[in-house]
Amino acid sequence: MIDLYAAPTSNGMRARIALEECGLPYTLHKIDLQKGEHKTPSFLAMNPNGQIPVIVDREGPGGKPVTLAQSTAILMYCAEKSGKFMPKDPSARPAVLQALMNASTDVTPVFGAMFAMKTQKEVHAPSVDVFRERVRGFFKVWDDRFAKQKCCAGDEVTVADLSLYAGYARIKGAAPETVEGFANVARWAQMMAERPAIQRALKF
Ligand SMILES: N[C@@H](CCC(=O)N[C@@H](CS)C(=O)NCC(=O)O)C(=O)O
Numbered sequence: 294m295i296d297l298y299a300a301p302t303s304n305g306m307r308a309r310i311a312l313e314e315c316g317l318p319y320t321l322h323k324i325d326l327q328k329g330e331h332k333t334p335s336f337l338a339m340n341p342n343g344q345i346p347v348i349v350d351r352e353g354p355g356g357k358p359v360t361l362a363q364s365t366a367i368l369m370y371c372a373e374k375s376g377k378f379m380p381k382d383p384s385a386r387p388a389v390l391q392a393l394m395n396a397s398t399d400v401t402p403v404f405g406a407m408f409a410m411k412t413q414k415e416v417h418a419p420s421v422d423v424f425r426e427r428v429r430g431f432f433k434v435w436d437d438r439f440a441k442q443k444c445c446a447g448d449e450v451t452v453a454d455l456s457l458y459a460g461y462a463r464i465k466g467a468a469p470e471t472v473e474g475f476a477n478v479a480r481w482a483q484m485m486a487e488r489p490a491i492q493r494a495l496k497f
Pocket residue numbers: 302303304305326331343344345346362363364365
């Protein structure tokens with residue numbers, strides 16, 4: 294059994310989507326970021342950075358417990374543990390890793406920066422615009438790609454799709470104008486949204 298400590302942010306959703314899609318049994322512990330539940334001594338003992346998500350797998354590799362932060366590390370851990378969502382063919386893996394990193398380390402953090410700026414008391418609109426256009430630039434590339442292929446790295450759903458969807462769902466909910474006008478992205482997102490595991494993961 295795995296314990297998941299998370300909130301309904303893109304990073305929290307990425308970890309939960311990973312667990313649900315990989316079919317790994319887990320218990321969700323909701324962390325209230327407004328109340329600072331991620332800064333308590335017991336939480337900091339799991340992740341000294343004081344950030345969600347974190348998982349504790351009491352039956353990690355070799356039967357030993359594992360505590361793991363970083364949503365994409367959790368996603369890859371779940372993929373490896375379950376043997377799902379990473380192609381077995383070594384020649385197919387680089388494209389998946391490239392797509393995964395764009396989703397996890399470009400789209401999500403740049404949107405996070407934009408959203409943080411947008412929700413300050415004093416908003417500097419030109420800075421928000423710069424970051425929004427950067428996120429839109431990433432989605433323009435995804436839109437072109439989804440015109441030619443069904444999923445992020447081919448025609449199979451991989452860890453890259455799970456990661457990108459976590460970011461997309463958050464962006465669509467919090468700042469929908471950021472992903473407006475990308476018909477192919479919208480079609481891909483609809484396909485992802487119809488997956489029962491995704492639907493379970495997003496119900497926080
Ligand atoms: N790179 C980390 C980022 C984690 C992160 O930024 N978590 C946010 C919520 S999405 C958080 O806990 N923020 C509270 C804080 O930093 O105090 C990951 O992918 O998990």
